[in-house]
Amino acid sequence: MPTIKTRPITLAQEIPISKTLKFWDGLKEGKVYGTKCLKCGKLYFPPAADCGNCSSSEVEWVELSNEAEIETYTYIVVRPSSFQNYKPYTVAIGRLKEGVRVLAWLTGLKLSEIKTGIKVKLIAKVNQDGTPTYEFVPF
């Protein structure tokens, strides 16, 4: 079918991280932080500078435990355009003993070794391209 091509644009938004800087810096130091509301006590992961539960903005940073139980997972074969240079990867959701859940890549295990209910370790790390991130890995 005949078509005309639109004028191309490249979008790369700059996301402010001033209010969650301790989290991003923490990853570089090998720590995964959540936040806890000082008013109502609700624990947040991902971290939140404001509490949606009681509307308070007084929160404290808490380092999270590193043991997680896998609740569900998927092995992503067909990847988005910005992940074309990666090999297929496993995304999992793990529950920490504090009750919050974390969604992250699960690495270091074969797909056949991954089951719901297995215990894995949550680690902070810096990718080769310098991006701070966090991952589940075997104990």
Add this chain to the structure above:
Amino acid sequence: MYEESAFDMRKVAIIGVGNSKFGVRNDVNVTELAFEAVKPSLEDAGVAAKEIEFMALGTVGAGAWYEEPLPAVVVAEYCGLTGAGLARCEAACASGSAAFLMAYSGVASGQMDIAAAVGLEKMREVDTPTAVELIGRGGYYLWEFHNFGLTFPGYYALHATAHMAKYGTTEEDLAMVAVKNHKNATMNPIAHLRNKITVDDVLSSMVIASPLKLYDCCPLTDGASSIILASEEKAKELKVDTPIWVAGIGYSSGSANLSKRPSYSSLEASVIAGQMAYKTAGVTPDQVDVAEVHDCFTIAEILAYEDLGFCKKGEGPKLVREGQTEIGGKIPVNADGGLKAKGHPIGATGCSMIYELTKQLREEAVERGRQVPMKNYVALAHNVGGTGHYCYVTILKR
């Protein structure tokens, strides 16, 4: 307050429906595609474009997978609706239902007498990896996509893994949903995928996001759908033969982060929206004659059976295995082929569900073999946006 004000609302009728051919529509641009739905809906209603007081347009990819950033104005101009009130509604894959609620509310409140809800999507002007990228970003870009590259099949695959672990659901059970919906689509000329498939075809198709395979997933589809709504008085004035009444609409939402959901074997937003719709319409799940449910992936249809009360939790696979959701079964689901095979032009889907149910309730023009037998003349549309991020359930009666 909600209960009281609900009694003051006017009755609202669906008086006209139209739907474009779904598929890869590189033969038309976005406004031409909308015209294919708007024109027949106006003709069906017996009204002129100028009589439409308001158009709510459900669409998602404006300025992203298709080029027009202000789709409501370009569609209105092309279809002769300029001058009507306009708004674009976004509720991800439930945008069409959000537009329908907006148009319904306008008429029900007395603000307007005739309104249009139009759903529209043009997804095939970009390549597949770009579409996978743009859709995968919603969810929560910062916490789920930026570092982890989750895709839409991936989000639902997380639910499939959990449902299989909890209830013993199998990949064959999921495949049976695809087989049923493809079978229905073979009888629907507007459907995108009209090929009959087998369980083995599904199981041997390539893995997209485990455990979901190619045939567990809906296609990327272009399409448009248009619904004309009017007050009871206006419907009488227009001498509408078979008005279809909006009996109840329920809605809810789920957390943006999947990690904050109470469960992965159910969509809580569907449960709540369903209960609200049943209560408002005064019907129970067993009174529903025909349902359109949000089967963007096969697991999503199983979740919908359970969340909407068509069966008990964990018994969704049994329902499809027993053929209860086939045409002629206890509760026929997605008689038009569903998102899975009719196709899923994201913003159009909600309106297209209403299009199908209106045709079914009128017992007209549905192709031979696709007409569902009516007992109570009650139909239900269940439309999910994101992975249970948004949910709308709409109940119609004749």
